Amino acid sequence: MTTPTVGTAGARGLVVAGRIAVPLVLVAAWAAAAAVTPEIAPVAESVRAVAAAWADGTLRPDVLDTLQAVVAGFALSAAAGIPFGVWAARGGYTYQVVEPLFAGTAAVPRIVLLPVFLSLFGITVDAKIAMAVSAAIVPIVLTSMAGTRTVNPTLVKLGRSLAMSRWALLRRVIVPAALPVIMSGLRIGFSLALLAVILSEFVAATRGIGLRIQAAYSLQQLPLMYGLVVLVVLVGLAGNLAIWLVERRAAR
Amino acid sequence: MSVLNLDRPRPPARPALRVPAWAARAALAAALLAAWQLAVASGAAASAGVPAPLECLRRLPEVLGGARFWSDAARSLLTTAEAFAAAALAGLAGGAVLARFPLVAKILEPYLVGAYAVPVVVFYPTFLVVFGLGTVPIVLTAFLMAVVPVLLTTMVALGELRPAHRKLARSLCCTRGQAARLILLPSALPLLLPGLKLGFVYAMAATVGAEFIVADAGLGFRIGELYRNFEAVDMYVHIIVMIAFAVGCNSLFNLVERIVRRDLT
Amino acid sequence: MSAPGAGDVVMDAVTMTYHSQGRPTVAIQNASGTIGRGRFVSILGPSGCGKSTLLDIVAGLTAPTSGQVRIGGERVTAPRRDFAMVFQDDSTLHWRTVLDNVALGLEVAGVPKAERRARAYDMLGLVGLRGFENHRPRQLSGGMRQRVAIARALVMEPAMLLMDEPFGALDQQTRTLVGIELLRIWEETRTSVLFVTHDIREAVTLSDEVWVMSRRPSTILDVVRIDLPRPRDAEVLRGPEFETYVNGLWDVIQAEVASAMREQERAAS
Numbered sequence: 001m002t003t004p005t006v007g008t009a010g011a012r013g014l015v016v017a018g019r020i021a022v023p024l025v026l027v028a029a030w031a032a033a034a035a036v037t038p039e040i041a042p043v044a045e046s047v048r049a050v051a052a053a054w055a056d057g058t059l060r061p062d063v064l065d066t067l068q069a070v071v072a073g074f075a076l077s078a079a080a081g082i083p084f085g086v087w088a089a090r091g092g093y094t095y096q097v098v099e100p101l102f103a104g105t106a107a108v109p110r111i112v113l114l115p116v117f118l119s120l121f122g123i124t125v126d127a128k129i130a131m132a133v134s135a136a137i138v139p140i141v142l143t144s145m146a147g148t149r150t151v152n153p154t155l156v157k158l159g160r161s162l163a164m165s166r167w168a169l170l171r172r173v174i175v176p177a178a179l180p181v182i183m184s185g186l187r188i189g190f191s192l193a194l195l196a197v198i199l200s201e202f203v204a205a206t207r208g209i210g211l212r213i214q215a216a217y218s219l220q221q222l223p224l225m226y227g228l229v230v231l232v233v234l235v236g237l238a239g240n241l242a243i244w245l246v247e248r249r250a251a252r
Numbered sequence: 253m254s255v256l257n258l259d260r261p262r263p264p265a266r267p268a269l270r271v272p273a274w275a276a277r278a279a280l281a282a283a284l285l286a287a288w289q290l291a292v293a294s295g296a297a298a299s300a301g302v303p304a305p306l307e308c309l310r311r312l313p314e315v316l317g318g319a320r321f322w323s324d325a326a327r328s329l330l331t332t333a334e335a336f337a338a339a340a341l342a343g344l345a346g347g348a349v350l351a352r353f354p355l356v357a358k359i360l361e362p363y364l365v366g367a368y369a370v371p372v373v374v375f376y377p378t379f380l381v382v383f384g385l386g387t388v389p390i391v392l393t394a395f396l397m398a399v400v401p402v403l404l405t406t407m408v409a410l411g412e413l414r415p416a417h418r419k420l421a422r423s424l425c426c427t428r429g430q431a432a433r434l435i436l437l438p439s440a441l442p443l444l445l446p447g448l449k450l451g452f453v454y455a456m457a458a459t460v461g462a463e464f465i466v467a468d469a470g471l472g473f474r475i476g477e478l479y480r481n482f483e484a485v486d487m488y489v490h491i492i493v494m495i496a497f498a499v500g501c502n503s504l505f506n507l508v509e510r511i512v513r514r515d516l517t
Numbered sequence: 518m519s520a521p522g523a524g525d526v527v528m529d530a531v532t533m534t535y536h537s538q539g540r541p542t543v544a545i546q547n548a549s550g551t552i553g554r555g556r557f558v559s560i561l562g563p564s565g566c567g568k569s570t571l572l573d574i575v576a577g578l579t580a581p582t583s584g585q586v587r588i589g590g591e592r593v594t595a596p597r598r599d600f601a602m603v604f605q606d607d608s609t610l611h612w613r614t615v616l617d618n619v620a621l622g623l624e625v626a627g628v629p630k631a632e633r634r635a636r637a638y639d640m641l642g643l644v645g646l647r648g649f650e651n652h653r654p655r656q657l658s659g660g661m662r663q664r665v666a667i668a669r670a671l672v673m674e675p676a677m678l679l680m681d682e683p684f685g686a687l688d689q690q691t692r693t694l695v696g697i698e699l700l701r702i703w704e705e706t707r708t709s710v711l712f713v714t715h716d717i718r719e720a721v722t723l724s725d726e727v728w729v730m731s732r733r734p735s736t737i738l739d740v741v742r743i744d745l746p747r748p749r750d751a752e753v754l755r756g757p758e759f760e761t762y763v764n765g766l767w768d769v770i771q772a773e774v775a776s777a778m779r780e781q782e783r784a785a786s
Contacts, residue, residue: 011355011358014355014359015355015358015359018355018356018359018360019359019362019363022359022360022363037382039381039382040378040381040382093270093273096273097273097276097277097280100273100274100277101277101280103502104499104502104503105495105498105499106453106502107453107456107498107499107501107502108494108495108498108499109456109457109459109460109461109472109494109498110457110461111457111460111461111464111472112460112472112475112490112491112494112495113491114464115475115476115478115479115487115491116302116488116491118479119301119302119484120302187368187369188368190369191368191369191370191371194369194371195371195372195373198371198373198374199371199373199461199464199465202373202376202377202464202465203464203465203476210374213374213377214377214465216377217377217380217381222381225377225378225381226378229374229375229377229378232371232374233370233371233374236369236370236371237366237369237370239369240366240368240369415606416604416606416607416608417608417610419578419602419604419608420602420604420608422578422596423576423578423596423600423601423602424596424598424621424622424625424626425595425596425597425598425625425626426625430625434610434621434624434625435610438610438612438613439610439611439612441612
């Protein structure tokens with residue numbers, strides 16, 4: 001074989017170089033596309049448009065409103081979903097009843113719930129939070145159940161043989177053992193919460209990055225629109241990275 | 253009952269009277285509907301303009317009998333199917349290629365995993381700008397959303413033979429093609445299904461979502477329009493049908509999965 | 518020792534050195550021996566002594582650092598069609614029927630379908646799984662799955678059968694029963710066998726010769742010929758001679774393990 005195999009020093013260098021190259025290639029492709037067609041705004045102009053909107057203070061409330069909805073929806077989903085999932089997984093019957101409920105509704109496009117939440121909460125941040133919860137709680141509950149069910153029964157026996165209280169058993173044995181699976185659910189949950197919030201803002205909102213993208217689209221302010229789209233992508237990546245870092249800390 | 257039972261040991265009690273799990277779920281759904289009905293009847297939900305479920309039920313045959321509903325449903329389903337088919341083909345092929353070239357897969361890995369974190373629907377307006385109003389931007393958005401899980405599961409499923417199977421293939425002097433045809437592909441097949449299912453769910457979510465934002469037809473578009481026109485009853489009927497359809501699709505996938513994975517049970 | 522015959526497998530000064538974190542570790546040092554044609558040879562040794570690695574080297578799955586393995590004067594450098602293996606882990610293909618699992622090697626070798634099915638069917642009779650042709654592995658017990666793996670190996674009519682702790686994942690009763698079954702099958706086929714185990718009684722029950730391996734750097738410490746009559750029926754396996762062999766091997770192993778533990782204690786203090 002002429003190509004270096006994964007694991008050798010040469011291959012590691014190639015991987016690092018390749019990983020650095022990927023975003024550069026993406027930006028270059030964007031720039032090339034912008035040069036070809038006027039419907040795609042140039043890179044520098046897009047960045048400038050977002051920076052200008054941030055500098056004049058008009059973008060800040062939108063970003064904060066979006067972040068608030070995503071973080072609140074995500075936190076509520078985690079706070080309710082993890083305990084519920086762990087509880088529902090421990091009994092055989094409860095699990096049999098509950099699991100298909102969540103697995104089945106996972107397939108429902110969340111956007112159809114938006115009118116319901118809008119009629120209940122009005123066009124407020126609460127409606128966006130409700131959307132985020134409806135999206136994020138499903139993977140969090142499903143992975144909490146799955147993770148808890150994969151906990152090695154011997155560990156539970158060990159805990160009980162040490163006369164641990166139920167709380168101690170949960171805190172010291174079950175949740176830590178199920179954590180890697182739960183963390184993967186949290187990451188998916190965060191992504192879906194962001195998706196739900198942006199979608200809601202596209203449709204009906206008084207503030208939010210999604211609303212600003214929608215407005216920029218209507219007004220054909222293409223540089224601002226493209227810049228904001230990239231901003232949302234970066235928010236998604238940053239949130240995921242943050243959860244991943246917590247996950248790595250917890251794994252140690 | 254469960255290995256994870258945390259309670260203090262107790263002598264086995266007489267078996268509790270338990271209904272089947274599906275019946276318990278049905279009862280739960282019925283209770284929710286009843287609560288909804290009561291909330292509307294008591295006037296607690298009046299300010300929100302929420303219709304009663306019985307009212308929606310009475311309206312259901314009329315909506316399902318109309319041609320408009322079926323043309324909307326057909327449009328949404330066709331768009332979803334196109335995006336899903338393209339995503340399945342591209343995801344399976346791309347995943348197979350990445351499994352074949354581990355170095356490339358290693359380079360792209362963080363970006364592919366990161367792609368899960370990107371709310372793909374945010375690209376919809378850019379596609380609208382480039383391609384104009386129509387089904388192309390919607391199919392493209394749904395495709396991008398669906399291709400990620402298919403690609404990732406394919407890559408993982410085809411990436412590695414189980415150690416015992418790898419030794420077996422080598423000890424039998426299998427050629428590369430034989431190892432792939434006789435051992436790798438059949439063992440990977442059941443693992444591809446969850447990725448395809450997720451791909452379909454994502455394609456449908458993106459399609460209905462994009463229709464909701466800007467479109468000229470489709471169930472997502474119709475629900476949005478009914479909302480804007482304050483036709484609450486029809487809107488709720490559409491929402492309920494949509495939920496039932498999605499849950500049905502999910503059950504269908506589960507059925508396929510059970511048939512394909514028969515050898516595992 | 519006489520000159521090696523045509524079907525004999527010869528290990529000649531096989532040495533295996535690993536490099537971990539820049540430091541070489543000698544796993545196997547100068548292991549030599551001859552598995553005579555039609556002989557049942559066991560490699561007996563404590564866990565982690567490199568017996569499985571030695572088996573992989575004989576199989577051509579792993580290349581030794583130095584030394585070589587020959588069959589009939591020909592060097593083994595890669596897996597061979599006339600060598601067949603049975604592994605410790607379940608290696609049956611769960612999506613294939615029992616019959617198609619047994620026929621797998623023949624399929625790879627390009628044997629026509631009708632012939633391979635007929636041969637696999639006959640082999641299932643030999644391992645006592647007639648009637649289970651169309652079952653899936655999941656429907657069988659662990660012991661039955663290992664018999665499927667043995668049938669898959671034997672249907673190739675191999676010159677050499679290599680077995681890597683094939684009963685290691687089974688419970689004690691099943692293990693004993695499948696071992697007796699293997700004896701019966703082997704009496705009918707008389708294939709050369711190299712059998713890796715850490716179970717002394719299993720080694721004595723099955724073998725013509727037991728090679729005792731030392732701890733690392735491993736080498737073949739002792740070769741014990743088991744001159745018990747065959748077939749090894751209950752009378753033989755409960756006789757005083759059987760116990761003498763077991764005790765003799767136990768003494769060799771115990772001395773080895775004891776000195777290993779002393780060395781570890783010295784290193785720790």
